[in-house]
Amino acid sequence: MTPITELFNTENIKIVEQSSYDETLSMLLDILKNSEKIKDFEKFKSAIYEREEIISTGIGLGLAIPHARRDFISDFAVSAVIINKGIDWKSIDDKPVKMAVMVASPANSHKEYLNLLSRIVLMWKNTGKRKRIIAAQTSEEILDALKDI
Secondary structure, rough: OOOOOHHHOOEEEEEOOOOOHHHHHHHHHHHHHOOOEOOOHHHHHHHHHHHHHHHEEEEEOOOEEEEEEEOOOOEEEEEEEEEEEEEEEOOOOOOOOEEEEEEEEEEOOHHHHHHHHHHHHHHOHHHHHHHHHHHOOOOHHHHHHHHHO
């Protein structure tokens, strides 16, 4: 499995002061729009919105992980947005989301897919890391916080 730090770079992490749910989903999708790993972006976009309609991907503690695993995705691709003021994501704990991580995964990667989602959650559950990421002013600072995972 690819280390989580190799999936993120300064181009796929964005920090914004405030946003809305729709704007954040759009930002996450825009970051991945030209990814060579997603062979059909419109289908990926539809898959993300379909997943969000089933149940919110706001998993609690201020984290949302919109995700899709499909056969038109050749390898893992991620994007992240930090929202300083937090947004309503209809999370299971009703708390505002401060970080949203979008995950695109190949269809045949069930074990790796679950592993990546769990590593993101475990990273976020670490109070020190979460505070460091939320306090970051640049994507470089976020990358530094991720290096310890």
